[in-house]
Amino acid sequence: VLRAAQKFKLPAQFRGRTLCYGLIGPIFCPRCRSLLAASIGLNEEQKEFQKVAFDFAANEMAPHMAEWDEKEIFPVETMRKAAQLGFGGIYVHPDLGGAGLSRLDTSIIFEALSTGCVSTTAYMSIHNMCVWMIDTFGNDEQRHEFCPPLCSMDRFASYCLTEPGSGSDAASLTTSAKRDGDNYILNGSKAFISGGGETDVYVVMCRTGGSGARGISCILVEKGTPGLSFGKKERKVGWNSQPTRAVILEDCVVPVANRLGAEGQGFGIAMRGLNGGRINIASCSLGAAHASVLLARDHLSVRKQFGEPLANNQYLQFRLAEMATGLVTARLIVRHAAQALQEDRGDAATVCAMAKLYATEECFKVCNEALQMHGGYGYLKDYAVQQYVRDIRVHQILEGVQSSVIP
Ligand SMILES: Cc1cc2nc3c(=O)[nH]c(=O)nc-3n(C[C@H](O)[C@H](O)[C@H](O)COP(=O)(O)OP(=O)(O)OC[C@H]3O[C@@H](n4cnc5c(N)ncnc54)[C@H](O)[C@@H]3O)c2cc1C
Numbered sequence: 176v177l178r179a180a181q182k183f184k185l186p187a188q189f190r191g192r193t194l195c196y197g198l199i200g201p202i203f204c205p206r207c208r209s210l211l212a213a214s215i216g217l218n219e220e221q222k223e224f225q226k227v228a229f230d231f232a233a234n235e236m237a238p239h240m241a242e243w244d245e246k247e248i249f250p251v252e253t254m255r256k257a258a259q260l261g262f263g264g265i266y267v268h269p270d271l272g273g274a275g276l277s278r279l280d281t282s283i284i285f286e287a288l289s290t291g292c293v294s295t296t297a298y299m300s301i302h303n304m305c306v307w308m309i310d311t312f313g314n315d316e317q318r319h320e321f322c323p324p325l326c327s328m329d330r331f332a333s334y335c336l337t338e339p340g341s342g343s344d345a346a347s348l349t350t351s352a353k354r355d356g357d358n359y360i361l362n363g364s365k366a367f368i369s370g371g372g373e374t375d376v377y378v379v380m381c382r383t384g385g386s387g388a389r390g391i392s393c394i395l396v397e398k399g400t401p402g403l404s405f406g407k408k409e410r411k412v413g414w415n416s417q418p419t420r421a422v423i424l425e426d427c428v429v430p431v432a433n434r435l436g437a438e439g440q441g442f443g444i445a446m447r448g449l450n451g452g453r454i455n456i457a458s459c460s461l462g463a464a465h466a467s468v469l470l471a472r473d474h475l476s477v478r479k480q481f482g483e484p485l486a487n488n489q490y491l492q493f494r495l496a497e498m499a500t501g502l503v504t505a506r507l508i509v510r511h512a513a514q515a516l517q518e519d520r521g522d523a524a525t526v527c528a529m530a531k532l533y534a535t536e537e538c539f540k541v542c543n544e545a546l547q548m549h550g551g552y553g554y555l556k557d558y559a560v561q562q563y564v565r566d567i568r569v570h571q572i573l574e575g576v577q578s579s580v581i582p
Contacts, residue, residue, distance in 0.1 A: 213465065221283055224261075224284060228262070228288050229287040231256075231260060231262075231288065232288050232290045233290075235291070236250075236288065236291025236292040237290070237559075240291060240416070243292060244413075244415045244565075245415075245556075247408075249417055250416060251331075254331075255328045257299065257328070258326065262274075262299060262303075263306070263326045264303060264306045264322065264325065266280075266281050266303065267303075267306050267322060271322035272326035273322065273326050278451060278513040278516045279510055279514055279517060281451070281454070281455065281513070282455070282457075282458040282510060282513045283458075285299075285300050285455050286462045288462065289458070289460075289461070289462020289463055292416060293413075294413060294414040294416040294566050295416045295417065297417070297455075297459045297566070297570075298370055298417035300452065300456060300459060301334050301370065301455075302331055302332050302370070304451055304455065305376070305448070306322055306326060306332060308334075308435065308448045310322050311447070312440070321376060321395065330376060331370055331374035331375055332370070332374055332377075333369060333376070333378065334378050334448065335368050335380065335422050336348070336365070337366050338350060338365055338366055339421075342366075343575050345442075346388040347386075348363075348382060349382060350364065350365065350379065351363055351381060352382065352383045352392060352429075357431050357432075358429060358431060359381075359428075360426055361379065361402070361428075361429060364421055364424065365377075365421060365423075365424075366421050367409070368419065369414075369417055370418060371405055371419060371422050372408065372420040375397065376395055377396040377397070377398070378395060378435075379393070379394050379396050380442065380445050381393075381394055381441070383438045383441075388442035391439070391445070392434055392436075392437075392439060393436060393440070394435070395429075395433040396424070396429050397433075400427055401428065402425045402428060403424060404423045405420045405421065405422060406420045406422075406423065407420065407421075408420055412565050412569070413562070413567070413568055413569060414569055450523060450524050453530065453574050454509060454513050456531060456535065456574055457570070460534050460535045460538035460539070460567050461505055461538060463542050463566060464498070464537075466563055467498075467541060467542040467563045467564075468502060468545060470559060470563075471495060471498070471545035471548040472486075472495060474549050474552070475491055475495070495548075498541045498545065501537045501538070501541045502537075502538065506534075508526075508530045508534060509534050512527045512529065512530035512531075515527070531570075531574060535567070535570040535571045536571060538567060538570075539564070539570070539571060542564045
């Protein structure tokens, strides 16, 4: 099958048409290099920006992803370049500098970008989620003040929900915001904040009322506000191109004008943001699996054991077929969820959670299997596959979903 894939030529009737064969026989389309039907079912416009994102990933991200990981570089300038293509506010309204694209479009873009660097794309996906929250729940003044510089990535955003004592049980958070005239005084700390310390706008879920979800509000805290400080940079298994720090609020005075929505709406806003966030993180997992299948395929075709390429081994061909199938099924549920969210369907939150649950687990298996196919080389940092495995492991941990899926 692999040999056939390499020799494969498009039949004459399909030449000059945008067509992707995907899957086994051939394993990938030699014409558009779009593996495993990534562009099947997309309209012409979607295929165009998918190509732009794949090209950006290949040219601007993939050559640097190992260095960003090794040296823990937050690639601000590269992200600003991506923002020039509209990737800083993909599903934000165009009058605020956003690209005004759909959730499905967004998923296609994050999948493609992730092939070049999962960690950087995952941060960009969190940033996009924050800008959308401000666009959707902010008043006109907040939208026009905050969104344009975030869409251009002149400024960066962080999402602050988790606390040291409240992770999966997010509604039990204790960071307080006490009203004092036209200000709130915030006290508490947020844990594991992506971008923490290096971003400019912190979307903070905090308690303005009683216990439970209804006592939570959402307040924007800007870097430089007295009382806002950061913990040490966490040392992580993956996601090393983005810093993770605790965000500490000590008598931090923030204008009431920085509150998104009404008091008590914060938890709902946070969860609405996460519906899209889950599709985005799942899409980043798709990109990692996508890249890993290609790496495994290439490795099997050059590595010889027992006198012939590993690609001739039928067991490994079958395993590769299963990985390809895992990727495609994960992509199907992610795109299905993106469509449900776009249409604001009643089951959207559940389907988004299911897509995140399924895709992050399935894609991790795919990447891990790709590493296995590299043998000992897969464990060396000279080979990219290990970075995809390390980077997507955390997707199974964060943005928890199970409780949203239980029927
Ligand atoms: C690299 C990284 C970046 C992150 N970025 C952000 C960010 O930008 N913003 C943010 O707000 N948060 C962020 N997080 C936090 C992340 O969302 C939490 O780690 C996650 O929600 C899990 O919470 P926890 O770590 O407290 O685990 P816990 O809630 O303590 O859970 C531990 C384990 O127990 C399981 N568990 C929990 N409750 C139950 C239950 N009732 N029944 C069965 N099993 C259960 C969990 O599934 C998990 O396996 C980040 C985390 C990491 C690691």
